[in-house]
Amino acid sequence: MDEFEIIRRYFERETAADVRVGVGDDGAVLIPSPDRDLITVVDTLVAGIHFPETLAAADIGYRSVAVNLSDVAAMGARPRWMTLALTLAEPDSSWLEDFSRGLFEAADPHELALVGGDTTRGSDTVVSIQIIADVATGRAMTRDGAEPGDSIFVTGTVGDAAAGLSILQGGLARSDDVDFLIRRFARPDARVAAGAAIAAVAHAAIDLSDGLFADLGKLLAASEVSGTLELADIPLSSPMSSLMAENDAIRFALGGGDDYELCFAARIADADIGAIAERAGVSITRIGRVDEGDGLRCTRNGDDYPYRDDGYRHFH
């Protein structure tokens, strides 16, 4: 099975309306909408580094798309087209079938079309996805607009994915709670609708891939402001709370990464945030505030809580 056959068999689909030429020529030809900026994001997952080698192929496909959709969500943008660069040790029909099914399960709800790809051979499984999105001209959300006086918000619950990965690697006995956490790692929900809704009010936003503490730190640094995070306000899922001691839950939430929730700064009334949350179909929780200065400090029920970032980094 050569690379053309792989693309044809597993990744070629009916051409979408905004695609003039899809998979199969030297490049794809895409029809952009007028009065939009383009957004491009790229994220690579390597087996054994970004996910355990044992993760199901369908989950790898799903997750590869979701982590990129999450970057699109953090810009408040609308996903449109994606390309796939897939490096595999051996082409295996059942793996490719499962992988492509997971990939489309993540992409289809967002009408995200796969328009190109390249399959190559190598020792690792490496999945690199690139998405082109768009947004009204000049309206992309960035990390650098947070202002003193803003509140800090986060969507959904935090820490689940890191706890799920830890369980995957450790082998805790399966239960509904355990399955929930593992699924939060394997099949993250990119907050695309929330990102679009938040874009109207947020001064700055980022998605949580490296951990709440590290990623919020980046938003604050880009905005040249400081922040305070109240740990008692961090939203934890009920499976997390029932399976983990509170200190462990907080450690997963602050440093764990892989949540793919959105964290943002805005000055807005609770009622308005509630309306946005309802529209986007996800909870939104106020977890801190922005001040002058720099750095991120944590409090727990108002008392200083010293925390050292051990957020996830490549090449450490």
Place this chain on the structure above:
Amino acid sequence: MDEFEIIRRYFERETAADVRVGVGDDGAVLIPSPDRDLITVVDTLVAGIHFPETLAAADIGYRSVAVNLSDVAAMGARPRWMTLALTLAEPDSSWLEDFSRGLFEAADPHELALVGGDTTRGSDTVVSIQIIADVATGRAMTRDGAEPGDSIFVTGTVGDAAAGLSILQGGLARSDDVDFLIRRFARPDARVAAGAAIAAVAHAAIDLSDGLFADLGKLLAASEVSGTLELADIPLSSPMSSLMAENDAIRFALGGGDDYELCFAARIADADIGAIAERAGVSITRIGRVDEGDGLRCTRNGDDYPYRDDGYRHFH
């Protein structure tokens, strides 16, 4: 050195005029031009598969961009923005410095801006580049428009890169001729200007990555026509002719791959082709003709020449 530091130190540059937000946020924000279709291409190079492990880092950087620019050229498009997904076993400062220099040497003449990237760790060096280009609405060149009666043309000379790779692996004594062929492999010239000039007259085009015979075969199949290739007319470089026996040169030209020249079908007078070649700064040679039917046959000085495709494929 973590991934943010790598991106900042080696790949961050002044933001181009058509880039609203460059490297460093969740995604890049790009300002498209009105009345253009977008083109997206992606190509991955894996060490030990697509280039020898010993290839200089600067050449790897250059080549990774050039092979993608070649796809853009084959669509007659204008390159605009690129993203880089780079997987490395170990981050090495001098390697990264050389790699990024080569990458920008290939990109800068085309005003191609690097707008995003992801660096990850893995066992192989894997370089995946994606380029977004644009072209006047509806004017992209594709593979599927060749018509009976068209001539088949090729830019530049063919077979040099494959001969250069063979020399790199075999270790022929260095000379000016040998260096020329190696350079044709290590630093291919993407025919971007030629692609744009050809787009006005060509019915179909493809770039030569897998070998003239295989790639022309794809163009003919996409166009549902047949073709005849006259081997005596294939343009060979003088280093190729002086270093290789004619039969070897023909074998490299037909099956070797990695040329990144453009092959296209058009019905056009010699004088008009000459004018396009002069404008694009590259020779263009008539090498065959398109007929009804299917398949690609070769002749040598008019006599049938049986040739079996052994064009390069991954996963064979």
